[in-house]
Amino acid sequence: MRLCLSCFSLALCLGASLLAIAAEEPFRPEQGKFPPLDKSVAYRGELVFVDHATRRGSLRVEFKSEFFRSPPTPFAMLPYGMVRYHGAPADLRDIPIGTIMNIRAFLPPDPKNSSVVTTPNHWYPLPLENHAILIEDEPSLCLREGKTWKLKEVDLQNNQGIVLATRDSQDAAAAKGPEEKLTIDSTTRFWRGRENLSLADLVAEGTWPASGKKSLGGQSVLLGLIWKPCPDGIFVRYHISDVWLDDKATQRAIQSQTEVHKSLIRSRWMPAFVDKVEYGKFGRATATVTLFGGMDPSLYADFKKDGYTGAINGAENTLKHAGGSYGPAHMASQGTILEVIKTPGVAPMGSSGIQVRFETDLIIEGIRPGRVVRIRPSDWPKVYIPREEFLGEGAKIEDRFPRPDIFPVYR
């Protein structure tokens, strides 16, 4: 009896300990599920390196100390992770090196297969959350969060100077942002309507002074930011690469980037998660997939039900096509779009909230629940894709699971 009681007490203690451990277990995204954005960690930094074919790169993460010493910290995009540039959907290849990016990231979903180091070893407190669900430049962040930069004052000497500005919410009731000092020079591009102006143009017009201070009266603009090494022991002071002076100029930048991305997705296909597969006979199957989010609405509109044909191909978490040496359509499952379903409620970040039911008479490997696929409606252009964007024969494990050792280790 006493032995039984002891065993029961031990089991109770063990159970309580396991519960406590489970409660402390950090959050990691799960394959096939879109994680809640509020569980992500937000930080920002300078884009230093890009390996766009495997959707990874490095950021110099912002610290309020010796920023220049902050080593490039690798990050990987989650398969459904979104890139935004100039307020529009983008690919990592579209972002110039040096751009200040805002990131929302999680711990690696599967550390064993991470394409970037999972425990950066450096005396800087580098974030462990390096799998990004969202990476966006400054104008994209401002447009998404309803913020603008208010220019207070400019002080110029010899075609360079300092701008005082605050990043404020468009909601008048919201608290004002802190005043920031940003540098500006003759390379800063000013976008006004369809004009691309320089500092010299604004000085010639009399809008800005040739030298000395001038109040800018809280002029509302969007800014593109980069970082340059600063003198006088100032470690973090951003440089203005672009100023969008009006809404028309912003809309033109958005439209241009949107078109670039639409063209990319139409040739590389829409990525999606497989929700389920109903198998029929002789290779026939119906796959239900959820399209990834953040694309231009016109791309989703190309998926039409009732007899529209299309193709689904297997893909990796890097979004590389499983096959493609004769074009991805060569090996993909061909079939018909049965249904396009808009799931109710607000779609989580990474998801479009659009499900497609697709029937094929020859299901291929790679189209399994939780896996990433690429899908195209048949009226998108049928083209080859570049060599680095498909796996080849898939015989090398490295092709499917890129190793993190391309990233230099800085101590």
Place this chain on the structure above:
Amino acid sequence: MAYRSSFLILCSSLMLVCVFAANEAPGTKNQELASVVFRPEAGKFPDLEKAHTYQGELVFVDHANRRGSIRVRAGSDVLYRNAPHPFAMLPYGVVRYHGATADLRDIPLGTMLHVSAFLPPDPKISAVPIVQNPSVEHPAENHVLLLEDEASYCLRKSKVWKLKEVELQKNHGMVIATLEPKDGGDGTAAEQKMTIDTATRIWRGRECLGIADLIAEGTWTAAGKKSLGGQAVRLGLTWLPAGTWENRVENQFHITDIWLEDTALQRSAQQQTGVHQALIRTRWMAAWVDAVEYGKFGRATVTATLFGDYDATLFADLAAGSKMMMNGAENTLKHAGGAYGPAHMAAKGSILEVTRVPGVAPMGSSGVQVRFETDLIIEGIRPGRVVHVRPSSWTNVAVPREEYLGDGSKLEDRFPSPAIFPKY
């Protein structure tokens, strides 16, 4: 007897193959001159005319190590299958973008580039893989003297694109154009078809237009063909996938930018010049050490030739009698020390003389020599080595972590391994 002859011929062929194998495969250009395999030497600027030239799409960039990958244009419709081909910039290698000096970090991925390259000067320490079996799409000449975009190439060669015709459908279409000398042209240039779409930027004066703007103005038609009458422009090019086995198209480029007039391209060049000037003022000018005359107690006089293609205003900051610093650097142009800023460890001193070498400087050289005296010469400043030079009037700043070596204890920092490039 016939078998014996065949055997002898086979043996002779194998011996010839072995001779080449022992010395690494001759380069693509050097196949023509198999007996003279040219490699650049440390301390000498090679002749641009001896470079192998090719064109390709920029696919990958590791700007901190001045290397990357290009998808080389070769054959007719196989560009998509050509695996990215690694390249490294020579220390004095020049990058040009929008008609101005640039850094690799300034060039957007996807840009079509013209390459003038050589065999690796020292294959043992090459930062990119050595090409064992060169081909048109994988040339052995992967150490680059000059890398330039289409606009820069056309400016250097005094060429223009002449637009013959545009055909638009739903805001995308095809342009037919010829690449011809700016002045004249005998009308024999082959016509090229290039795609265009709503993302194409059209630069006119200080305007950045789209196709829709030209249609709204009535300059271009919304749908159908229109003759453009041979309008002379400069183009920015990229490559987009097009065609399949069933529907083949040749290596067809896509127009990212059109500069309708010289003023527009000058504005782009001016902007890029400013970007590069700002970079060099913080990273210093690169140079080669020509000679070191040692004095007593660490004193020395160093003669160095500055690398080429910096904006003239940067050279103007070096004046006899003024102060200057010189820091050791690697072939990647990384500073030897920089944890407290490169000025922390650099040799400091005075400029004794600034001279311009007579004649036209070879590509990679500025033709400007500086004599500098320091009372504390540091390691790394030796004849044939690369150094960085900074006039004291430039603002003293720290450089980012990936652009200096650290304590130099890791060999990989000085000689980056080519292992980062995937094998296809």
